[in-house]
Amino acid sequence: MSGGVTKFKKIIVAEDDSIVRLDIVEMLKDAGYDVASAVGNGEKAIELNETEKPDLIIMDIKMPKLNGLKASKIISQRHNVPILIVSAFNQSEYIEQAKDANIVGYIIKPISESQLLTAVEIALAQSVKMSALRQESNAAKEEVENRKLIEKAKGLLMTKMELDEEAAYQKLRKLSMNHHISMEKVAAKVIKQLTK
Numbered sequence: 001m002s003g004g005v006t007k008f009k010k011i012i013v014a015e016d017d018s019i020v021r022l023d024i025v026e027m028l029k030d031a032g033y034d035v036a037s038a039v040g041n042g043e044k045a046i047e048l049n050e051t052e053k054p055d056l057i058i059m060d061i062k063m064p065k066l067n068g069l070k071a072s073k074i075i076s077q078r079h080n081v082p083i084l085i086v087s088a089f090n091q092s093e094y095i096e097q098a099k100d101a102n103i104v105g106y107i108i109k110p111i112s113e114s115q116l117l118t119a120v121e122i123a124l125a126q127s128v129k130m131s132a133l134r135q136e137s138n139a140a141k142e143e144v145e146n147r148k149l150i151e152k153a154k155g156l157l158m159t160k161m162e163l164d165e166e167a168a169y170q171k172l173r174k175l176s177m178n179h180h181i182s183m184e185k186v187a188a189k190v191i192k193q194l195t196k
């Protein structure tokens, strides 16, 4: 592994078994990850997610105070951070309970180094892809909203100022250029003016 080379990926580890926790932390650090913090219960994991804004959380299921699945659900409601579950073999059934949590992988204890690092790499790669997709979809939604605004403003100009479609569009365009503001902003202003 690329020991000592930081990968600039921040990871939080939540595992109540201190030996397993230390093991995981060491494997991650050896592989060059930045382990922001390692904690022993779900509540702490939630707190740390808020303050550390990690790229990934590695979460045990059975932990005191708040179990890993409940903590995962709460964290997923707040952020899009991917969560990798580490658990004993017989706990896989519980994963069903956390379908709406952003769980991207599941590793069974005892954990080997190659198993852990592979799962971490995949989880991080997937999360980069997912956030790119989210950005694209947000941009597409914004584009649709902008077009709707422009269409609405155009329609108002056509009816209230008795312009044809082309003239209404050109009017918006001219306002946009003259005032150095975007078409959608002009459209919003026009709508506000004409619907007073």
Ligand SMILES: [Mg+2]
Pocket (backbone or CB within 6 Å): 015, 016, 017, 060, 061, 062, 063
């Ligand atoms: Mg445990």
